[in-house]
Amino acid sequence: MFPSPSDTRASLIVRLRDQDDRDAWDEVMAIYGPLVFRMALRQGLQRADANDVVQQVFTAIFQSVDKWLEQSERGRFRNWLIGIGRNVALNMLNRKPKGGIGVGGTEGLDKVGRLKAEEDELASEFDIEYQREVYRWAAQRVELDVDPKTWEAFRRTHVDGVSISEAAKQLGVGVGQVYVARSRVMKRLQSSVSHYSGVADD
Numbered sequence: 001m002f003p004s005p006s007d008t009r010a011s012l013i014v015r016l017r018d019q020d021d022r023d024a025w026d027e028v029m030a031i032y033g034p035l036v037f038r039m040a041l042r043q044g045l046q047r048a049d050a051n052d053v054v055q056q057v058f059t060a061i062f063q064s065v066d067k068w069l070e071q072s073e074r075g076r077f078r079n080w081l082i083g084i085g086r087n088v089a090l091n092m093l094n095r096k097p098k099g100g101i102g103v104g105g106t107e108g109l110d111k112v113g114r115l116k117a118e119e120d121e122l123a124s125e126f127d128i129e130y131q132r133e134v135y136r137w138a139a140q141r142v143e144l145d146v147d148p149k150t151w152e153a154f155r156r157t158h159v160d161g162v163s164i165s166e167a168a169k170q171l172g173v174g175v176g177q178v179y180v181a182r183s184r185v186m187k188r189l190q191s192s193v194s195h196y197s198g199v200a201d202d
Contacts, residue, residue, distance in 0.1 A: 012024055012027060012028065013028075013065075013069070013077050014069065016028065016061070016065045016069075017065065017066050017069060019062065025062075029058065030137055031130070031133050031134060031137055032058075032081060032130075032133075033054055033058070034133055034136075035129050035130055035133045036053060036054050036057050036081070036085050037050050037051065037053070037054050038050075038129060039085065039129065040053040040054070040085070040089055043089050043093070044093065045089060045092060045093070049092050052092070053085060053088050053089055053092065056088045057081065057084050057085050057088055060084050060088075061081070061084065068080060078127075078130070134193055135189075135193070137192075138189050138192035138193045139189065141192055142185060142188045142189050142192055145188065146184065146185060146188065149171060149173070149181070150181040150184060150185060151181075151185060152171060153167055153171060153173070153177070153178045153181035153182060153185075154181055154182050154184075154185035154186070156170065156171075157178060157182055158182060158185075158186075164178050164179065
């Protein structure tokens, strides 16, 4: 149901050439921002440093996306973003503490070594997290666009695992209405998610 990072719409990535296209940048940030943040935390960074990684990654993209798009063999957007994030995280993990106890010395070197050794695993986790983030992004929009009871029927049966009959009792509606609500929400989710499908960005 959900696209992989390589399916991020090529048209959306191309729009990033326009630094004033706030809709395109907001869209990419909404998907990749939380994702980069969580991946930074998984590599051992503190929350403040993880926030710095997000800011630095998107600053780098903002400054160099035009040159990247001009490359004939640029690869996938996901791989480029991972490379930037990895370099930023490495720099933070390897930096010298300015005072007191910080990331440095043996602990810092160990973390840098683990980060280098786990690059393939990082890419795999990135894919999984991306799919989850797309679902969250789509779900937030669909929830605002449907009747609250319709969303509740979907959430209780699809997310919470409540049976159709039990959800119908809880919501005071017929079983058929729960089935219809589930189907309606699923179609809207698929439509919203397909916004990121189509032409691969490689």
